[in-house]
Amino acid sequence: MSTNDNNKFQAIIAHAKEYGFVFPSSEIYDGLSAVYDYGPWGSELKKNIRDYWWKSMTQMHENIVGVDAAIFMHPTTWKASGHVDNFSDPMIDNKDSKKRYRVDHLIEAHAETLPEQESAALLSEMEKLLAEEDFAAVKKLIEDHKIKCSISGTANWTDVRQFNLMFKTEFGAVASDNQEDNIVYLRPETAQGIFVNFLNVQKTARMKVPFGIAQTGKAFRNEIVARQFIFRMREFEQMEMQFFCRPGTQKEWFEYWKNARKQWHLSLGIPEEKYRWHPHAKPAFYADNAGDIEYEFPIGFKEVEGIHSRTDYDLTQHQTYSKKKLQYFDNDIDEATGKPYGNYVPYVIETSIGLDRMFLLILSQAYDEETLAKEDGSSETRTVLRIPPKLAPIKLAILPLTKKDGLPEIARNIMNNCRDEFYCFYEEKDAIGKRYRRMDAIGTPFCITVDHQTKEDNTVTIRYRDTMTQERLPIAAIKELVKDKIK
Numbered sequence: 001m002s003t004n005d006n007n008k009f010q011a012i013i014a015h016a017k018e019y020g021f022v023f024p025s026s027e028i029y030d031g032l033s034a035v036y037d038y039g040p041w042g043s044e045l046k047k048n049i050r051d052y053w054w055k056s057m058t059q060m061h062e063n064i065v066g067v068d069a070a071i072f073m074h075p076t077t078w079k080a081s082g083h084v085d086n087f088s089d090p091m092i093d094n095k096d097s098k099k100r101y102r103v104d105h106l107i108e109a110h111a112e113t114l115p116e117q118e119s120a121a122l123l124s125e126m127e128k129l130l131a132e133e134d135f136a137a138v139k140k141l142i143e144d145h146k147i148k149c150s151i152s153g154t155a156n157w158t159d160v161r162q163f164n165l166m167f168k169t170e171f172g173a174v175a176s177d178n179q180e181d182n183i184v185y186l187r188p189e190t191a192q193g194i195f196v197n198f199l200n201v202q203k204t205a206r207m208k209v210p211f212g213i214a215q216t217g218k219a220f221r222n223e224i225v226a227r228q229f230i231f232r233m234r235e236f237e238q239m240e241m242q243f244f245c246r247p248g249t250q251k252e253w254f255e256y257w258k259n260a261r262k263q264w265h266l267s268l269g270i271p272e273e274k275y276r277w278h279p280h281a282k283p284a285f286y287a288d289n290a291g292d293i294e295y296e297f298p299i300g301f302k303e304v305e306g307i308h309s310r311t312d313y314d315l316t317q318h319q320t321y322s323k324k325k326l327q328y329f330d331n332d333i334d335e336a337t338g339k340p341y342g343n344y345v346p347y348v349i350e351t352s353i354g355l356d357r358m359f360l361l362i363l364s365q366a367y368d369e370e371t372l373a374k375e376d377g378s379s380e381t382r383t384v385l386r387i388p389p390k391l392a393p394i395k396l397a398i399l400p401l402t403k404k405d406g407l408p409e410i411a412r413n414i415m416n417n418c419r420d421e422f423y424c425f426y427e428e429k430d431a432i433g434k435r436y437r438r439m440d441a442i443g444t445p446f447c448i449t450v451d452h453q454t455k456e457d458n459t460v461t462i463r464y465r466d467t468m469t470q471e472r473l474p475i476a477a478i479k480e481l482v483k484d485k486i487k
């Protein structure tokens with residue numbers, strides 16, 4: 001059963017802003033809808049998640065290599081991939097308020113106000129009609145349920161229409177008479193940069209099928225209903241891997257990647273019950289099998305990663321549109337025929353995870369308001385981000401107890417000795433308790449305090465974020481201890 005804790009979600013959004021993780025984009029101009037900037041600790045956390053994914057895909061797999069393709073691609077790419085014709089959402093406008101809604105979101109919001117059985121019946125009817133692309137019937141469903149616009153309060157609706165989600169822009173300085181000549185798209189997924197480079201990579205890195213190509217980078221979608229913080233953005237980052245395999249082996253590889261990706265999530269110490277697998281009843285136009293890894297966000301179970309069996313659709317389409325062969329010669333022997341497998345267009349299993357969504361997952365899992373009993377019988381709240389140490393923006397805070405007696409110098413020396421291995425932070429302002437709390441709030445797993453005893457025996461206090469326990473430790477042991485904990 002999924003829970004919906006909007007208060008926690010709002011608290012996370014406020015915390016992310018207050019502590020330098022995520023800011024609304026161009027906030028001084030009142031922001032830009034569904035676009036966000038990452039602050040000092042947010043950009044560090046985001047980089048750590050990206051690095052962790054990249055390392056697990058490339059360094060840890062001999063048969064996966066990376067690319068970094070451009071955001072702009074030849075416009076025919078998107079014709080071939082099907083995005084020009086198919087990458088759209090059904091929308092409806094309220095004629096009075098002029099507000100545009102994604103029809104599934106409009107109906108879902110209404111369903112939430114209904115008793116359980118009625119709600120389930122409405123949602124299942126909606127899913128059926130959307131799958132059949134019967135938009136006239138979807139409009140009738142909205143009218144029959146007297147669903148109203150939240151702004152105008154009326155049920156005065158246009159027909160349901162498809163809106164393409166790709167952003168267009170103009171390319172080059174010279175305007176052509178035919179404006180369409182200059183149109184380029186901002187890529188709506190990073191995957192196509194991998195497909196068009198399939199042979200470049202295979203040949204230059206001398207890869208043998210099965211092999212994969214990984215990429216991280218920005219993608220853009222003109223999401224019509226963009227809400228829920230960084231869950232659904234108009235500019236976001238994807239971490240995608242296309243795994244090229246022999247036709248006929250795609251089922252096995254789909255299962256392999258489904259499991260491998262689940263293990264990646266669990267390797268971050270996130271409990272298994274926070275995840276569930278959601279198979280797609282009707283995979284996207286390019287896939288023969290697909291499903292999502294869903295995580296239980298405070299706003300309920302939602303997709304964080306998609307695994308798609310994309311068949312040979314993309315390579316075949318690019319082959320047709322470019323008139324260039326995108327085939328692989330497989331000289332392994334097929335046991336059935338005793339001959340090499342020969343030339344074919346490989347099948348593809350894709351793993352695709354949103355970096356921003358993974359970031360939100362980490363924040364949602366980490367955010368904790370812990371009630372602490374005080375000695376006088378009252379209580380206080382400690383807000384702590386229990387971020388896995390290997391992803392934490394700052395790994396080690398080094399805090400001299402006072403600003404005098406040579407303690408800052410010792411602390412600086414420790415900092416200088418450790419900072420080439422992991423991100424350290426030095427702070428001498430405010431009482432030590434206050435400094436600990438600030439470090440808790442940004443998820444720093446370890447704090448070192450340099451005190452007067454340090455001068456006598458070269459030991460410091462290490463404080464652990466999660467338990468708040470403290471112990472003494474020789475200065476010489478700090479670096480190895482932290483390195484070991486963030487491995």
Ligand code: GAP
Pocket residue numbers: 188189190191221223230231232233234236237238240303304305306350352353354355356357
């Ligand atoms: N290449 C396949 C593809 O793009 P997708 O399911 O549309 O598939 C993959 O997107 C992942 O990208 C999603 O699981 C999600 O994590 C992320 N994503 C998609 N749209 C997003 C958006 N508007 N904002 C943030 N992340 C998004």
